[in-house]
Amino acid sequence: MIKCEDLHKVYPIGKGSGYQALRGVNLHIRAGEFTAITGPSGCGKSTLLNIIGFLDNPSSGKYYFGERDVTAFDDGKRSGLRLRGIGFVFQSFNLLPRFSALDNVKLPMLYAGMDKEPAGKLAAELLARVGLAGKESNSPVKLSGGERQRVGLARALANRPRLLLADEPTGNLDSGSGAGIMDLLLELNKEGLTIVMVTHDQGLAKRVSRVIRMKDGLVEN
Numbered sequence: 001m002i003k004c005e006d007l008h009k010v011y012p013i014g015k016g017s018g019y020q021a022l023r024g025v026n027l028h029i030r031a032g033e034f035t036a037i038t039g040p041s042g043c044g045k046s047t048l049l050n051i052i053g054f055l056d057n058p059s060s061g062k063y064y065f066g067e068r069d070v071t072a073f074d075d076g077k078r079s080g081l082r083l084r085g086i087g088f089v090f091q092s093f094n095l096l097p098r099f100s101a102l103d104n105v106k107l108p109m110l111y112a113g114m115d116k117e118p119a120g121k122l123a124a125e126l127l128a129r130v131g132l133a134g135k136e137s138n139s140p141v142k143l144s145g146g147e148r149q150r151v152g153l154a155r156a157l158a159n160r161p162r163l164l165l166a167d168e169p170t171g172n173l174d175s176g177s178g179a180g181i182m183d184l185l186l187e188l189n190k191e192g193l194t195i196v197m198v199t200h201d202q203g204l205a206k207r208v209s210r211v212i213r214m215k216d217g218l219v220e221n
C-alpha cells in the first residue's frame with residue numbers, strides 16, 4: 001500500500017542551510033498491517049508520517065501510494081487523495097471547538113461532497129462506533145481528553161479511508177483512556193484497516209503486528 005524509496009526531507013533553517021530530518025528512508029507497508037513507528041524525540045517520525053499523509057512533501061525520493069507514484073502529484077490531487085484515502089489522528093486532537101462533536105465528524109464528508117443528511121447520519125453512526133452515542137451535540141470543550149480523541153478517530157474514519165495514520169494518538173491521554181483508543185484501533189485493524197501509528201509507548205507498540213524503529217532520520221532494520 002505504501003512504498004517509500006530513499007526519502008529525504010530537508011527543513012530550511014536560514015540562508016543556504018537546512019536541517020536533514022529524513023536522510024534516505026526506505027519503507028514498505030502492506031495493506032492490512034498495523035505498524036507502530038517508535039524512536040527518540042526528533043528522529044523524524046512525525047516528518048515521515050506527515051509525508052505519508054500528504055501533509056508535507058519530501059525534498060527528494062519516491063513515494064508510492066497504492067500502485068501510484070504520487071511524488072509528482074500536484075496539490076489538488078494530493079488533497080483529494082488525503083481527503084478520501086487517508087484518515088489522520090493527531091496527538092492534540094485538532095478538533096474545532098465551536099462545532100459539535102457531530103459537526104466535527106461531518107465536516108470531512110461535506111468537503112468530499114456528501115449531502116448534509118446522509119453525512120449527519122453517518123457521523124452519528126461513527127460516534128456510536130467509538131462509544132460516544134448521546135454526546136453528539138457536545139462541543140469538544142465539554143468532552144474529556146479520551147472522548148475528544150474518540151471524536152478525532154470518528155472524524156478520521158469519516159470518508160472510509162484505506163489508511164489510518166495516527167501521530168501519538170494516546171500521547172495526551174491517561175493510560176486508561178489511551179488503552180481504550182488502542183482497543184478501538186486494534187478492532188479497526190482486525191476489520192481490515194491499514195494503520196500506521198507513531199508512539200513512544202512501548203506497551204502499545206507490543207500490541208501491534210509490526211514495529212519500526214527510527215533513529216537520526218533513518219529507519220533501522
Ligand SMILES: Nc1ncnc2c1ncn2[C@@H]1O[C@H](COP(=O)(O)OP(=O)(O)OP(=O)(O)O)[C@@H](O)[C@H]1O
Nearest residue numbers: 011012013019021040041042043044045046047048
Ligand atoms: N518546520 C521545521 N523546520 C525546521 N526543523 C524542523 C521542522 N519540523 C521539524 N524539524 C526538525 O526535524 C527533526 C525531526 O522532527 P520530527 O517532528 O519529525 O521528530 P519526531 O520524531 O516526531 O519527534 P517527537 O517524538 O518529539 O515528536 C527535529 O530535529 C525537528 O527539530
Ligand SMILES: [Mg+2]
Nearest residue numbers: 045046047167
Ligand atoms: Mg513527533
